[in-house]
Amino acid sequence: MTDSIVTLNPIANGELPGHQTQLGGDTPLCLDSGAILGPYTIAYQTYGTLNADKSNAILVCHALTGDQFPADIHPITGKGGWWELMIGPGKVIDTDRFFVICTNVLGGCMGTTGPSSIDPKTGKPYGLDFPVITIGDMVRAQAMLIDHLGIEKLFCVIGGSMGAMQVLEWASKYGDRLYAAVPIAGAPRHSAQNIAFHEVGRQAIMADPDWCQGNYIPEGKRPRRGLAVARMEAHITYLSEPALHRKFGRRLQGRDEVTYGFDADFEVESYLRHQGSTFVERFDANSYLYITRAMDYFDMAAEHDDILAHAFRDTKVRFCVVSFSSDWLYPTVESRTVVHALNAVAANVSFLEVQTDKGHDAFLLDEPVFHETLSGFIDGTIRHSGLSL
Amino acid sequence: MNALPTIEPLRPDLQLIGDMIEPNSRVLDVGCGDGALLAYLAQEKSVDARGVELSHEGVNSCVTLGLSVIQGDADTDLADYPSGAFDYVVLGQTLQATRSPKDVLETLVRIGRHAVVSFVNFGHWRTRLSLMLNGRVPVPAGNQHGWHDNPDIHLCTVLDFVDLCEELGLKIDKGLSLDRHNQVRQIKTGSHMANLRGEQAIFLLHRE
Numbered sequence: 001m002t003d004s005i006v007t008l009n010p011i012a013n014g015e016l017p018g019h020q021t022q023l024g025g026d027t028p029l030c031l032d033s034g035a036i037l038g039p040y041t042i043a044y045q046t047y048g049t050l051n052a053d054k055s056n057a058i059l060v061c062h063a064l065t066g067d068q069f070p071a072d073i074h075p076i077t078g079k080g081g082w083w084e085l086m087i088g089p090g091k092v093i094d095t096d097r098f099f100v101i102c103t104n105v106l107g108g109c110m111g112t113t114g115p116s117s118i119d120p121k122t123g124k125p126y127g128l129d130f131p132v133i134t135i136g137d138m139v140r141a142q143a144m145l146i147d148h149l150g151i152e153k154l155f156c157v158i159g160g161s162m163g164a165m166q167v168l169e170w171a172s173k174y175g176d177r178l179y180a181a182v183p184i185a186g187a188p189r190h191s192a193q194n195i196a197f198h199e200v201g202r203q204a205i206m207a208d209p210d211w212c213q214g215n216y217i218p219e220g221k222r223p224r225r226g227l228a229v230a231r232m233e234a235h236i237t238y239l240s241e242p243a244l245h246r247k248f249g250r251r252l253q254g255r256d257e258v259t260y261g262f263d264a265d266f267e268v269e270s271y272l273r274h275q276g277s278t279f280v281e282r283f284d285a286n287s288y289l290y291i292t293r294a295m296d297y298f299d300m301a302a303e304h305d306d307i308l309a310h311a312f313r314d315t316k317v318r319f320c321v322v323s324f325s326s327d328w329l330y331p332t333v334e335s336r337t338v339v340h341a342l343n344a345v346a347a348n349v350s351f352l353e354v355q356t357d358k359g360h361d362a363f364l365l366d367e368p369v370f371h372e373t374l375s376g377f378i379d380g381t382i383r384h385s386g387l388s389l
Numbered sequence: 390m391n392a393l394p395t396i397e398p399l400r401p402d403l404q405l406i407g408d409m410i411e412p413n414s415r416v417l418d419v420g421c422g423d424g425a426l427l428a429y430l431a432q433e434k435s436v437d438a439r440g441v442e443l444s445h446e447g448v449n450s451c452v453t454l455g456l457s458v459i460q461g462d463a464d465t466d467l468a469d470y471p472s473g474a475f476d477y478v479v480l481g482q483t484l485q486a487t488r489s490p491k492d493v494l495e496t497l498v499r500i501g502r503h504a505v506v507s508f509v510n511f512g513h514w515r516t517r518l519s520l521m522l523n524g525r526v527p528v529p530a531g532n533q534h535g536w537h538d539n540p541d542i543h544l545c546t547v548l549d550f551v552d553l554c555e556e557l558g559l560k561i562d563k564g565l566s567l568d569r570h571n572q573v574r575q576i577k578t579g580s581h582m583a584n585l586r587g588e589q590a591i592f593l594l595h596r597e
Binding site: 309318320321336339340341343344345346348349350351352353354355369372373375376377379380381383384 | 437439445448449451452453454455456457458459460461466468469470471474475
């Protein structure tokens with residue numbers, strides 16, 4: 001029963017593509033919780049070439065279950081990268097022009113230090129001894145990597161969903177270190193509904209006896225059923241009713257009649273079960289707990305007397321905020337709240353709600369209007385910044 | 390690839406608005422459409438150009454041109470801007486489609502040191518004649534809508550607009566009228582002639 005080691009073997013065997021850098025040896029990371037973490041490892045991937053004056057770097061921030069391989073074959077699943085539509089030679093984020101960096105977030109399970117990493121104090125996986133982290137901590141860790149790479153100012157920080165939260169955090173905390181910020185399908189804080197969905201997912205994991213109070217790795221177990229249920233539930237929130245209906249309707253799965261039982265009679269059930277079972281092959285349950293928690297704690301206005309605009313005071317960053325009309329997880333009103341706060345500080349901001357019925361996941365899909373807009377914004381930012389890229 | 394696209398000649402009313410704007414100023418164009426005026430101002434007058442536009446197509450076209458434009462509407466999405474954030478706030482052919490023109494006008498002169506407002510003059514002699522002869526609500530040329538689905542819900546005349554400015558304590562710095570032959574005339578405040586002869590009116594205002 002060492003399947004956790006087996007399935008995550010590219011990481012365990014040190015065969016992970018991309019780069020891994022140990023940081024925080026001299027100056028450890030001071031986490032929002034008050035805990036100190038260091039040294040820690042950041043796993044990241046890059047595409048394209050950093051130019052001589054290091055002015056063409058774009059940092060791509062991944063979502064809850066994403067990783068540092070947006071434009072690579074995934075080392076575990078063998079599938080294409082989660083943003084290969086967006087990133088590549090001649091694409092919207094053109095790797096012939098830009099140096100693209102994507103890091104696995106702090107708390108993740110693809111090579112960056114997280115709850116499944118070995119705690120140097122005990123020689124065992126951290127498990128629940130890993131400190132609770134926040135979106136701010138993830139960004140702090142990324143900023144240390146950007147320092148390490150010798151990049152003074154990023155051309156752009158871009159990301160969808162939880163990636164958008166990191167983008168907003170970058171713009172707020174490190175405003176002089178980026179020209180442009182593109183938060184997509186995001187929110188300035190997690191709503192009660194967002195927290196509620198995450199709590200169901202966490203409870204599913206913790207209710208699985210194989211979770212072993214977070215200690216499943218030393219016990220040689222994995223909470224597969226709990227994590228799969230968490231993924232199934234979350235996956236529904238990434239889609240929309242019309243998208244689900246179009247894809248599955250009430251069609252039956254490989255049968256002509258219902259079975260009057262609890263098999264996956266319907267295609268949509270079979271689809272969700274598949275989503276759940278493949279997810280557990282590539283994701284760590286404790287990472288899921290920690291990262292969802294980080295998102296729940298996200299509330300940008302909270303540290304500014306509940307006035308979101310104060311988080312962006314005097315910002316020189318050029319923003320492009322994008323939402324999707326059928327996204328009910330982070331609906332347009334959340335993006336509009338960000339836009340209004342940016343207006344209040346007279347920031348340079350563009351905002352587009354893309355009309356689509358594909359729900360939250362639209363940011364990962366082929367949405368021509370979205371891609372066109374983003375291309376125009378990137379070109380506009382090059383002109384605006386005066387850089388010759 | 391990084392050069393701004395070539396600018397086509399502006400529509401005559403937009404050109405008149407463009408001429409009122411000082412180079413190197415900060416401009417917000419409310420209802421900026423496909424961004425023609427903003428692109429012109431950015432390129433020809435080095436203006437820091439921002440826009441607000443309701444239609445998805447318009448916003449997409451503007452941002453694709455590299456302009457900074459937010460999707461929003463004049464009634465609900467201007468309130469957050471701080472006072473004096475812009476040198477000019479432009480409201481071209483949009484006032485009549487707002488729910489509350491009075492509030493919008495007040496917001497324009499709050500967030501901009503100047504406001505530039507243009508509208509189709511409902512007092513033009515053709516409009517008056519059309520109602521008298523046909524007995525039907527006149528629809529200005531180029532407007533594809535009927536009386537029941539016309540988004541222009543608050544039509545006004547030059548005299549109506551001047552009255553509203555007076556009521557709000559706004560100073561009119563400049564008034565121009567434009568007819569279908571692109572003839573431009575100065576509007577003298579209170580002039581009934583301008584109200585008869587101008588098909589479109591363009592005003593430069595500020596709060597006294």
